[in-house]
């Protein structure tokens with residue numbers, strides 16, 4: 001029989017147990033082991049059957065069981081305490097409130113920060129992520145919650161999530177999309193006061209519309225709003241729009257991004273209206289996918305505050321932060337101009353946002369750009385006054401990639417900074433490590449960055465014993481997963497006896513797991529299969545490898561790489577030492593990192609923007625063996641692991657050859673010998689030193705708490721303040737800035753540094769001397785207040801190119817006829833060597849945040 005209707009009947013909890021409901025609905029359980037223990041203590045077997053998901057567990061309890069629990073005073077007491085613990089966590093002042101209270105930073109603190117992301121990886125139970133970008137977003141929310149930073153997350157609800165990966169007999173990736181029933185998830189539907197589900201709506205091409213419901217998940221203190229297009233008022237294709245993460249290309253992807261950006265802002269307004277939550281002070285786009293949020297906000301301001309497009313753009317930019325996540329061109333969303341025209345032109349035009357204005361925002365107006373393309377990252381940069389990459393190296397690479405948007409400026413001045421990613425310790429550090437740290441470093445050990453210094457107090461034999469236990473966990477987990485996978489691939493149980501011999505908890509264990517785009521080079525290690533086999537099978541000092549990764553469903557190249565790897569691991573002589581585990585996800589990752597001694601990463605530099613898996617491994621006492629890319633380029637210090645040298649300037653094949661060979665060399669000559677070099681007590685002394693050093697020095701840096709503090713200080717607070725400033729007096733400063741920009745742009749072609757005089761330069765200048773500079777400029781009708789005139793001083797190359805530039809400002813002193821002005825100032829010779837200086841003029845306005853912001857400069 002098939003049901004004709006579905007209904008969801010929820011458990012009614014006895015009063016004494018009612019806190020269980022809040023504990024199950026708030027996703028804090030995903031990083032709060034005591035809450036999980038509480039649910040497990042009800043019935044360990046049922047708990048396992050419910051895949052360790054609190055809400056499923058509650059649904060699985062019968063009224064009799066609930067009555068029994070409600071009659072158990074000790075349990076009721078634990079429930080009450082756990083409930084109180086959660087209430088305290090949600091309401092007590094945390095870092096952000098303490099900072100605000102201390103008032104250390106002038107200018108006030110924002111009340112809400114909107115964080116837009118196409119994916120969120122919070123728990124394996126909610127598969128709304130495909131890889132690093134989503135995991136990072138999840139960690140961002142969790143750390144924001146722990147720190148009390150008032151973020152609200154905005155995303156889409158993908159009923160079929162990202163796919164589940166299996167392998168067929170030939171080792172070819174198979175995808176399946178289990179459907180999530182949102183009623184079974186820790187989600188609540190936003191409803192109007194009369195109880196009907198609230199709906200947001202967008203115009204679509206050809207008189208069409210797209211409606212969506214909004215689900216709220218609660219991630220500790222942080223609400224996460226997820227838009228869901230599976231609404232009856234939509235036609236069938238629109239109902240499926242949010243079905244899958246990165247499911248379709250073309251229009252589906254564009255419409256998903258319209259829903260995320262435009263719909264996301266509407267969902268925020270709805271959220272404020274229904275709950276009284278404050279409107280966000282800042283809007284943070286986690287990658288370009290959510291860029292349309294800025295366009296919607298421009299439209300709101302044009303309609304609601306009577307601003308012109310340019311004025312609204314200036315206002316929106318002030319309070320927008322854009323984070324770029326990839327230097328891989330294929331990772332950046334680009335739509336056809338005609339596709340955008342179809343969705344944003346004619347009847348579908350957003351009020352106040354003329355199509356040509358919109359197209360300008362995403363236009364690739366630089367050398368090599370494609371005029372038929374609308375680029376979401378470029379739009380992100382145009383909509384966000386503050387922008388960053390996700391590691392120091394990635395910041396640098398991004399400045400190079402996008403410098404064409406700021407012509408006339410050196411790469412170093414391109415206004416894209418960097419904040420290096422981090423990982424949420426509560427989610428990623430194994431409990432065994434937490435317990436050990438708590439025992440010797442204090443209860444706050446891994447949450448308070450300062451306690452890492454105390455890692456030397458942890459006895460090394462205990463570290464080693466803990467690592468072995470975690471290897472054991474991984475061995476057990478691997479065998480279970482592998483057995484299941486081999487059954488799916490067609491083996492019978494009788495053929496699977498060998499799986500009991502797979503992996504060994506006393507062998508050096510190397511992990512490699514990540515998505516499988518080409519640049520990550522899954523199969524680099526297979527370059528010389530015999531050499532790898534010899535390393536794995538060494539009779540005295542063997543090595544074992546655990547590998548995992550999903551290829552995008554449309555990526556056959558990636559699937560071929562997986563197949564090549566799986567075939568290698570199928571070899572009977574090797575299969576006990578090298579394993580490919582299907583369906584890499586958060587649950588697997590949480591076992592994998594702790595069980596590894598070495599975390600391997602061999603991307604093609606510089607395509608790994610940051611990478612975070614190695615950070616998670618490091619926090620669990622693993623050492624990194626990696627190409628100097630992303631975060632590792634920044635924090636490898638010679639003692640915390642190994643750097644695989646990059647072979648620049650050769651063709652790709654040769655490069656793979658050289659880098660693979662360097663990888664084998666490192667394994668054979670350094671990694672393996674160090675691991676197996678033990679003292680009388682059987683402890684690998686040097687290895688343990690390296691672990692302690694890693695935890696002590698990398699520990700505090702790789703924490704997502706550090707990252708969220710950095711975002712708050714460097715981007716959120718300044719953006720909030722800039723946003724308030726432009727909003728005052730009915731957006732007076734946004735209007736003023738837009739007017740100034742127009743004036744300055746028009747006049748700029750006639751702005752010139754005409755003549756420069758220097759006084760006080762001796763024949764052989766010495767450090768500490770001061771040069772007095774007089775500069776005569778033609779300002780083409782601009783007033784001296786419209787420009788900032790600078791002396792730029794730095795190292796001079798043989799061709800007079802300046803690097804390591806410092807600037808100081810010249811002040812206007814005299815005006816002459818014909819719009820000419822003199823500016824004076826001083827240049828202090830603070831450095832020695834071959835130096836040079838020049839004078840330049842830049843646009844000036846109090847609402848500009850960076851010298852290069854408008855891309856205008858007049859050099860002497």
Ligand SMILES: *Cc1c(COP(=O)(O)O)cnc(C)c1O
Pocket residue numbers: 130131132133135513514515584585586589610611612613614616
């Ligand atoms: C951490 C993590 C990633 C991202 O790791 P990278 O090092 O950025 O590749 C991807 N998937 C899962 C399941 C993770 O936990």
